[in-house]
Amino acid sequence: MGLEDGILLGDSAYPCKIFIMTPFLHPGSQQQQKYNDAHLRTRYVIERTFGVLKRRFHVLHGKVRMKPGKVSRVINACAVLHNLAKAWGEREELPEEEDPQPQTHVQLDGNPDGQAIRDAITANYFRFENNYFNP
Template sequence: MRFNDVVSRWPGSANDAGIFDNCGLKRHLELNDVGMLLGDSGYPLRHYLMTPVLRPQGRQQTAYNVAHARGRVVVERAFGLLKSRFRCLHKTGGCLMFSPDKCAQIVTACIHLHNLCLDRYVPMPGTVLRQDGQDMDQQQLAVPAPNHSGVLHRNILINRY
């Protein structure tokens, strides 16, 4: 649920895949075999960036998509927690009425504070700690074509899974 990298210089209208295409992490993953990322269908399939199978055929591809979705939900949950902790980042609060540079600083500060809260075990607002120490919520809370290398790596994962 932690954020390990923050790049807040892009406007909210920017495409996630376009931002990733211009980041240092992409270049690092292209040059080094250090693992894989999970991306939604808005990202291009690459050997280091696994995306869901758009039209799964068969049990193996369906199982891959289920496992992929389980991994992606962690990312979505982290963003949900961040926006719940800092309501100024949630769309229901409108928009931040500052310059783009100041908004980028606010987003970065919120992410760092979120990580600090996780490190210090600060409960989420609206959360009560049970006697056993566990949290209890009071409330219910256009894609580039895949490349051959990405298709090959994803098929290997599907067949192994």
């Protein structure tokens, strides 16, 4: 599993693992603060997206009492229906997407843990001369 497979973003209640990135609890540098700011902005967009889907599809609003496989199909169906509604000109709940950020390859040596991966992401994407994530 590598970064190209994707990662999950979690808040500080989750442990930092190779597949889930969490914010720095006490950022010790400007790079770490930039990482935290980008992490928060990204999670905010995701949370707003969940809110849009929950408002549009009441089945997602509360506890979904189904087996995980069926829940996955329900969520996928809601996402497809939401995308169709957007394609057909239904009212859009989210702001327009920003320009995509340039890709940077993150080099990870050995078998790193979650904190090493987070440190590598911070070092590669949030360098002082790198303005990818500056507003």
